[in-house]
Every structure is written in structure tokens, then in C-alpha cells.
Amino acid sequence: MPRRRQNLVSFGTALDQDETPKKTVWSLAEAKTLFLEDIRNLAMHTQRWHRENLNALEKVLEKQGIVVQDMRELTMPLLKNNFVFYMRDTMHLKTNTINGRVRTVRAVLHFAYEQGYVARDFGADVPLLRPERVIIQTFSEGQITNLLRQPDRHTFTGLRDYTMMLLLLETGIRLSECEGITLSDVHLQEGTILVHGKGSKDRTVPFQSKMKKVLQTYIEARGAAQTDRLFVTLERKTMSRRYIQELISQYGEAAQIRGVRVSPHTFRHTMAKFYVLAGGDIFSLQRILGHSSLETVRIYVEMFSHEVQHQHQKFSFVEHRFR
Incomplete structure (x- = not known):
């Protein structure tokens, strides 16, 4: 199935994929609000899950003194080192918790791309951690x-x-x-x-x-x-x-x-x-x-x-x- 086209329309010259589209600046808080409005058709528990994960993203970055004024500052190195690996190595969170938050960030980045705010959808590149081996005890x-x-x-x-x-x-x-x-x-x-x-x-x-x-x-x-x-x-x-x-x-x-x-x-x-x-x-x-x-x-x-x-x-x- 063909991938959904980018929403931004450029007249005269083709938009270079590495060029950042010029739109009103979205802070991380504004991006969160727009994203949550866009998923209002989803189940309430799913909306709540995404909201909690985005709140966690802000808090994790704030712990390190990082305030995102423009969500285009969410680069791959920042997300890997100051979000994913920070939660794993410094906060010692469970793998399932980290991966859940990563899935929400991926969804927000994809949403920003669909809205023409970012030129490339790199959400899928944000790494998921290898799941921990789960030992489930059962009765014979x-x-x-x-x-x-x-x-x-x-x-x-x-x-x-x-x-x-x-x-x-x-x-x-x-x-x-x-x-x-x-x-x-x-x-x-x-x-x-x-x-x-x-x-x-x-x-x-x-x-x-x-x-x-x-x-x-x-x-x-x-x-x-x-x-x-x-x-x-x-x-x-x-x-x-x-x-x-x-x-x-x-x-x-x-x-x-x-x-x-x-x-x-x-x-x-x-x-x-x-x-x-x-x-x-x-x-x-x-x-x-x-x-x-x-x-x-x-x-x-x-x-x-x-x-x-x-x-x-x-x-x-x-x-x-x-x-």
C-alpha cells in the first residue's frame, strides 16, 4: 500500500527532504495537545496511556535540564541518549515501561510528519529495547x-x-x-x-x-x-x-x-x-x-x-x- 503523502504543498520548486518546513513553531507541550486532539477517536484508556507517556517524556528531559522549545529539537541523538538510554541506565525503569513511552513518541513524530511540520518521519528509528525474558510460573x-x-x-x-x-x-x-x-x-x-x-x-x-x-x-x-x-x-x-x-x-x-x-x-x-x-x-x-x-x-x-x-x-x- 503506498505511503501517505506529505501534507505540505510546495509551489515552484520541490521541497528538499532535508529542509525543515516553515510553519508556526510547536513547543513540545503544543505538539502534545495537538496530538491528543487528533486521537480523540481512540479508546479513553489509549488516550490516557499516550498522555501519561508524553508527560513522562517532558519530565525525563526536565530532569536533565532540557526544555524543548520547538519539537524539531527532538533529534535522534537526543531521544536515544537523553530519553531511551537515560530511562534505562539512570532511572532503571522496566523495559516494558520504556518501550511503551517510545511507541508514543514514535506516534507523535509520525503525526508531526503527516501535518507537514517535520520533513522526515524518523519515528520508527527511535530504538525499542530488547524485551526482558519473562519467567512465568504455572501450576502442574x-x-x-x-x-x-x-x-x-x-x-x-x-x-x-x-x-x-x-x-x-x-x-x-x-x-x-x-x-x-x-x-x-x-x-x-x-x-x-x-x-x-x-x-x-x-x-x-x-x-x-x-x-x-x-x-x-x-x-x-x-x-x-x-x-x-x-x-x-x-x-x-x-x-x-x-x-x-x-x-x-x-x-x-x-x-x-x-x-x-x-x-x-x-x-x-x-x-x-x-x-x-x-x-x-x-x-x-x-x-x-x-x-x-x-x-x-x-x-x-x-x-x-x-x-x-x-x-x-x-x-x-x-x-x-x-x-
């Missing part, structure tokens, strides 16, 4: 089985805790999302839960028949309470996130699970792992987990690629049906 099938054996389902608290851990494993929801589920969010007939995610983003997460039976049994045992929250204490009150964390950790100790942190987030990673191994696609996994981009979901695929290869070896139609 044996550990999950042992963990779910721990709650005494003949008691209310045991049934509640079993239901909660099974729901974390079935849906991959976050601790905050689990804590926030209300009775009205659970739709047993449809097999879905309305989850209130990060950044005030709601999403519908499915669950299957076995989970439905367990939820139905728990809800009947739960009865009326002082709160509409799904999971409640013996006093029929809301359970705090810390209380849930401590409960799950205690069950991990009882199950004598070693080598992996027993936490709600490990259930989330485990759900994603087995979803990928079962052949689930990353696009539906992204929607279920509530990630705003595919980048985090791709990590699961990369992390478990050797296990996917093993699964393929076991179930390859060609391998086992053709001689």
Missing part, C-alpha cells in the same frame, strides 16, 4: 489437583474456597476482578460472568458446565448476605483481596506445593498455559483475560512453545496416520 496438573483437594467442601468456607479457586482456574480473572464479582454478575443459564476489569473496562467471561454446577451449589449454600458480592465470609460480609490471598497461600502450604508461588495470579497464568496447549487462539485468550494488547498474550505462546511442540508430536495426524 498434579499441583492443581492437590491444591483443589485441600478445601473441605462439607463446610461453607471449604465449598466457597474450592469454588473460588476453580473459578480462577476456569476464567483466568485477576484477584481484583474475582473480589468484585456480584451475584447479579453471574449468569448461570448463559454460562457467563460480567467481570469489572482494569481501567473500568467490563468484559464477559465464559465458563463451562462443570463450573456452572459448582457455582450453582455454592450460590445455594451462600444464601442471603449483607453484601451482593459473590464470595462472602461466615459473617456474610465482603472478603478483602488480602484475605483471599492469604487463604490461597494457606492451601498451598497444606498441599506442600514447592517451586511455584501459590497466588491468584498463578491461577491466571496456569489457565492461559493450558488454554494455549489445548489449541486455543491468542485472540480469544486476549479477550478472556482482558488484555488491551496481544503483546502479553504472545508471551504465553513463546513461553510454552516447547510444550506446544510436544503436544503436536503426540497428536499430529500425519505422524500417526500415514506410513
Whole structure:
């Protein structure tokens, strides 16, 4: 597809690509305002993300006594040395944080080029850092089985805790999302839960028949309470996130699970792992987990690629049906 042409029109002589177009000066603050106005059609969380990244750019430069009067002063050496490498080497920020800010700067530089304010779009040349290798801990099938054996389902608290851990494993929801589920969010007939995610983003997460039976049994045992929250204490009150964390950790100790942190987030990673191994696609996994981009979901695929290869070896139609 042909690249979008430059917006600036020059009459008489062709504009030299190295010549700076003559327009009203944009300070960095003005460029930020114009850019944010231009992306008003994007989702609010995306706009907020770009705004935060541009605020961070100004603050990082100000830390070094650099004030940008004209955004054309954002040269490649300045962006590399006083922005990207400064955040890495002096501020010791995480790679994902730095790369997010770089992506916003790239978008602003491209916007300035489209508006004819700069003669060349060099945003793509601003370097991204090599992503850090992420180690994701997950439970094995044996550990999950042992963990779910721990709650005494003949008691209310045991049934509640079993239901909660099974729901974390079935849906991959976050601790905050689990804590926030209300009775009205659970739709047993449809097999879905309305989850209130990060950044005030709601999403519908499915669950299957076995989970439905367990939820139905728990809800009947739960009865009326002082709160509409799904999971409640013996006093029929809301359970705090810390209380849930401590409960799950205690069950991990009882199950004598070693080598992996027993936490709600490990259930989330485990759900994603087995979803990928079962052949689930990353696009539906992204929607279920509530990630705003595919980048985090791709990590699961990369992390478990050797296990996917093993699964393929076991179930390859060609391998086992053709001689």
C-alpha cells in the first residue's frame, strides 16, 4: 500500500527532504495537545496511556535540564541518549515501561510528519529495547489437583474456597476482578460472568458446565448476605483481596506445593498455559483475560512453545496416520 503523502504543498520548486518546513513553531507541550486532539477517536484508556507517556517524556528531559522549545529539537541523538538510554541506565525503569513511552513518541513524530511540520518521519528509528525474558510460573496438573483437594467442601468456607479457586482456574480473572464479582454478575443459564476489569473496562467471561454446577451449589449454600458480592465470609460480609490471598497461600502450604508461588495470579497464568496447549487462539485468550494488547498474550505462546511442540508430536495426524 503506498505511503501517505506529505501534507505540505510546495509551489515552484520541490521541497528538499532535508529542509525543515516553515510553519508556526510547536513547543513540545503544543505538539502534545495537538496530538491528543487528533486521537480523540481512540479508546479513553489509549488516550490516557499516550498522555501519561508524553508527560513522562517532558519530565525525563526536565530532569536533565532540557526544555524543548520547538519539537524539531527532538533529534535522534537526543531521544536515544537523553530519553531511551537515560530511562534505562539512570532511572532503571522496566523495559516494558520504556518501550511503551517510545511507541508514543514514535506516534507523535509520525503525526508531526503527516501535518507537514517535520520533513522526515524518523519515528520508527527511535530504538525499542530488547524485551526482558519473562519467567512465568504455572501450576502442574498434579499441583492443581492437590491444591483443589485441600478445601473441605462439607463446610461453607471449604465449598466457597474450592469454588473460588476453580473459578480462577476456569476464567483466568485477576484477584481484583474475582473480589468484585456480584451475584447479579453471574449468569448461570448463559454460562457467563460480567467481570469489572482494569481501567473500568467490563468484559464477559465464559465458563463451562462443570463450573456452572459448582457455582450453582455454592450460590445455594451462600444464601442471603449483607453484601451482593459473590464470595462472602461466615459473617456474610465482603472478603478483602488480602484475605483471599492469604487463604490461597494457606492451601498451598497444606498441599506442600514447592517451586511455584501459590497466588491468584498463578491461577491466571496456569489457565492461559493450558488454554494455549489445548489449541486455543491468542485472540480469544486476549479477550478472556482482558488484555488491551496481544503483546502479553504472545508471551504465553513463546513461553510454552516447547510444550506446544510436544503436544503436536503426540497428536499430529500425519505422524500417526500415514506410513
